[in-house]
Amino acid sequence: MQKRLLYKHAIFREFYYAGSLSCAELSSRIGKSIPLTTQMLNNLIEEGVVEENGLAPSNGGRRPAMYAVKPDAMYLVAVAMDQLITRIAIVDFHNRPVSAVAQHELPLANNPNALQQLKTIIEQAIKKSKIPKKKVLGVGIGMPGFIDALQGINYSFFPNESKSIAGYLSHALGVPVYIDNDSSIVALAEHRFGAAAGTRNTMVVNLGWGVGLGLILNNQLYRGENGFAGEFSHIPFFNNNKVCSCGKRGCLETETSLKVIIEKAEQGLKRKSTAAFLKKDFRTGSVEQDWQAIVKAAQMGDEYVVKLLTAAGYDIGRGVAVLIHLFNPELIVLSGRGAQAGRIWQAPVLQAVNEHCIPRLVGNTLVKMSTLGHKAELIGAAALVLENLSRSKIKETAKKVVLQ
Numbered sequence: 001m002q003k004r005l006l007y008k009h010a011i012f013r014e015f016y017y018a019g020s021l022s023c024a025e026l027s028s029r030i031g032k033s034i035p036l037t038t039q040m041l042n043n044l045i046e047e048g049v050v051e052e053n054g055l056a057p058s059n060g061g062r063r064p065a066m067y068a069v070k071p072d073a074m075y076l077v078a079v080a081m082d083q084l085i086t087r088i089a090i091v092d093f094h095n096r097p098v099s100a101v102a103q104h105e106l107p108l109a110n111n112p113n114a115l116q117q118l119k120t121i122i123e124q125a126i127k128k129s130k131i132p133k134k135k136v137l138g139v140g141i142g143m144p145g146f147i148d149a150l151q152g153i154n155y156s157f158f159p160n161e162s163k164s165i166a167g168y169l170s171h172a173l174g175v176p177v178y179i180d181n182d183s184s185i186v187a188l189a190e191h192r193f194g195a196a197a198g199t200r201n202t203m204v205v206n207l208g209w210g211v212g213l214g215l216i217l218n219n220q221l222y223r224g225e226n227g228f229a230g231e232f233s234h235i236p237f238f239n240n241n242k243v244c245s246c247g248k249r250g251c252l253e254t255e256t257s258l259k260v261i262i263e264k265a266e267q268g269l270k271r272k273s274t275a276a277f278l279k280k281d282f283r284t285g286s287v288e289q290d291w292q293a294i295v296k297a298a299q300m301g302d303e304y305v306v307k308l309l310t311a312a313g314y315d316i317g318r319g320v321a322v323l324i325h326l327f328n329p330e331l332i333v334l335s336g337r338g339a340q341a342g343r344i345w346q347a348p349v350l351q352a353v354n355e356h357c358i359p360r361l362v363g364n365t366l367v368k369m370s371t372l373g374h375k376a377e378l379i380g381a382a383a384l385v386l387e388n389l390s391r392s393k394i395k396e397t398a399k400k401v402v403l404q
Contacts, residue, residue, distance in 0.1 A: 007030065007032065007036075007040055008040065008044070009386075009389040010030045011026065011030060011040060011041075011044070012069065012074075012093075012137070012386060012389065013386040013387070013389070014026055014029045014030060015050075015067075015068060015069045015093075016069070016093060016383070016386045017192055017383075017386075019068060019094070020053040020054075020066045020067060020068040021066065021067060021068075022056050022064040022065065022066055022067070023037055023038055023041060023064065023065070023067070024064060026041070026067070041067060045067075048070070048073065049069060049070060049073045049074070050067050050068065050069055050070065050073075051067070051068065051070050052065050052066070052067055053066045053067055053068040054066050069093045070093070071092040071093050071094045071096065072092060072093075072135075073093060073135070074092075074093055074135050074136070074137045075090055075091065075092055075093070075098065075129075075131050075135055075136050075137065076090070076091050076092075076093070076136075076137055076138065076139075076140065076382040076385050076386075077089075077090050077122065077125065077126060077136060077138070077139040077140070077175075077382075077385075078090075078091060078139075078140055078378045078379070078381035078382040079118075079122060079139060079140065079141040079142070079381055080142050080182070080377035080378045080381055081106070081108070081118075081141065081142060081143040081144065081182065082144055082182065082208055082209055082337070083107065083108050083109060083144055083157075083209050083210075083245075084105065084106070084107050084108075084209065084287060084288070085103060085104070085105060085106065085288055086103070086104045086105075086106040086118065086121065087101050087102065087103050087104075087377075087378060088101065088102045088103075088104075088121060088122060088125045089101045089102075089378050089382075090125060090126070090129045090131065091382050095193075095379065095382060098129055098131070099128070099129060101378070102121070102125055104121050105286075106118065106121070108143075108144070108145075108157040108158075109157065111157075114157065114158060115158055115165060115168065115169075118141075118169070119168075119169055119172050119173065122139060122169070122173060123172075123173060126173070126175075133174055133175055136175045137175075137176075137385055137386075137389070138175055138176035138177065138178060138385035138388070138389065139169065139170075139173065139175055139176070139177045139178070139385070140177075140178050140179075140180075140185070140380075140381035140382055140383070140384030140385040140388075141166075141169075141177065141178070141179045141180075141381060141384075142179075142180060142181070142182040142184075142185040142186070142377045142380060142381045142384070143157070143179060143180075143181070143182055144156065144157065144181070144182050144209075144210065144212075145157045145181070146181075146227075146228050147179060147180060147181045147227055147228075148226060148227045149178070149179060149180040149181070149184075149223065149227050150227070151164055151166075152164040152165050152166025152167055152177070152178070152179055153165060154179065165179055166178055166179050176385070176388070176389070178384050178385060178387075178388040180227075180384055181212070181214075181223075181227070181230070182206065182208075182212060182377055183204070183206040183212025183213055183214045183230050183232075183336075184214045184221060184223060184230065184380075185214075185377060185380030185381055185383070185384050186204055186206045186212070186214050186335050186336055186376045186377050186380055187202070187204035187206075187213075187214020187215065187216055187221060187335075187380070188214070188221055188380040188383050188384065188387070189372055189375075189376040189377070189379040189380035189383060190202070190204045190214070190333050190335055190370060190372060190376060191204075191216050191221070192379075192383055193372065193379055193383075194333070194335070194370055194371045194372040194376060194379075195331070195333045195335075195368045195369070195370055195371050195372075196216060196331055196333050199216065199330055199331050200216070200218060200219045200330065201216060201217055201218065201327065201328070201329045201330050201331075202215075202216040202329055202330065202331040202332070202333060203215060203216075203320070203323050203327065203329045203331070203332050203333070204216070204332075204333045204335050205232065205316065205320065205332065205333065205334050205335065205336075206335055206336035206376075207258065207316075207334060207335065207336045207337060207338025207339060207345070208257070208258060208336045208337045208338060209257055209258055209259050209287070209337075210233040210245065210253050210257050211232050211233045211252055211253055211256050211257060211316060211319075212230060212231075212232060212233060212336070213230035213231070213232035213323070214230055215229055215230055215327070217327070232252065232319060232323075233245075233246075233251060233252055233253035233257070234246045234248065234251045234252070234253065235251065235252050235319060235322070236248065236249075236250050236251055237250060237251065237252045237255070237315065237318065237319065238250040238251075238252075238254060238255055240254060240255065242254035242255075252315065252316070252319050255312065255315050256312040256315050256316050258287075258291050258294075258337065258338055259287060260312070261294060261308050261309065261312055262283075262287060262290045262291060262294060264308055265278060265282070265294060265304075265305065265308060266282070266283050268304060268308075269282070277296065277297035277300045277302040277305070278293060278294075278297050278302060278304070278305065279293075291337070291340075292340075294308075294309075294341070295340045295341050298341045298342070298344055299341070299342065306344060309341055309344045309345065309348075310344065310347070310348045311348070312348075313344070313345045313346075313347070313348030313349050313352075314348040314349070314351060314352045315352070316345075316348075316349055316352075317348055317349035317350065317351060317352025317353050317356075318352045318356055320332055320349060320352070320353055320367075321352060321353050321355075321356035321357045321362075324353065324357050324361050324362055324365055325357065325358070325361060328361060328364075328365075329365055330364065330365060330366065331365065331366050331367075331368060332349075332353075332365060332366070332367045332368070333368055333369075333370055334346065334349065334367070334368070334369050334370060335370035335372065335373070335376050336370070336373075336374065336376060336377070337374050339369060339370045339373040339374065339376075340373055340374055342369065343369055345369065346367060346368075346369055349367055350367050353365075353367065
């Protein structure tokens, strides 16, 4: 029974990424014989989950039938969290949202009720969608912090850090729940659906309230020995004596995060710096609204704001130069919330890379802006469900010790 379920989930995963496949293509992707694949497809058709989806393009011979999962056969709950804001989207199997993305202010730091609040807003989103729980394939959650994805533990932002957050939520919600670091699933989204599709070795920089990093090495998402790889924000880059969110001083984050850019904009305006499209009192008390004001000003060509973003981009580029020397990637993708500001980031990052990299290394590395932008984490959260369900071992998170 377990083996059959694993095959089934492996089939779902391949359909999710490919859209539609012939029986022969599916057989090759899951590594099973055509007779066995045909039998499994027929079972899924009888269950009303898979349907024929036309014929493959002609290659001169008989055109094979194509198959796809019915869009409304199952749904995925995608949760994208940062330190302050949580977004929730429920999507069908073709990644199309069934309703507007819900956004909630949910601070993680010094918030002992964060997990209960998270459970409540996910519960409300599923209830509001009116989708039966039996059709919810799972919940994928991207969140900041030091995360052990296999155990479902976040060591940074939740109390009782030795207990499984994923286990607690899975038990409380009645559906499988998987968590991972936000930058890792941003990289997963870019690799599967975005600017890094088709690449084997890519670094994805997650521009946000911190500066995260997702690593695609040899066509696989790389998390490190304990799942903590990619803490780009906390490389000690500056002698500025500024305390970082990690408790150390001079980290990359202390000069380049979006929160720092907002703070610098406010300080500059107080010093009567000229900003054509930022109001003197642009700080609203909401970092989300303040960042959107920065984005709008940048898109309108505000010289002062562009200089702030350019300075941060150059410093990030210095960090990227270190990554290129260490990993020799084919591509660097600038993604996440910060990508809303567009190509303003690209030129200063490239400038720093060209100044600080050995030419032979940088000559084969491209720097691109994300095609997914701020949606990347939500897309990656949905994909996280399929990635986990199709693993060789099914995690029974609901049976783990859970938070009380």
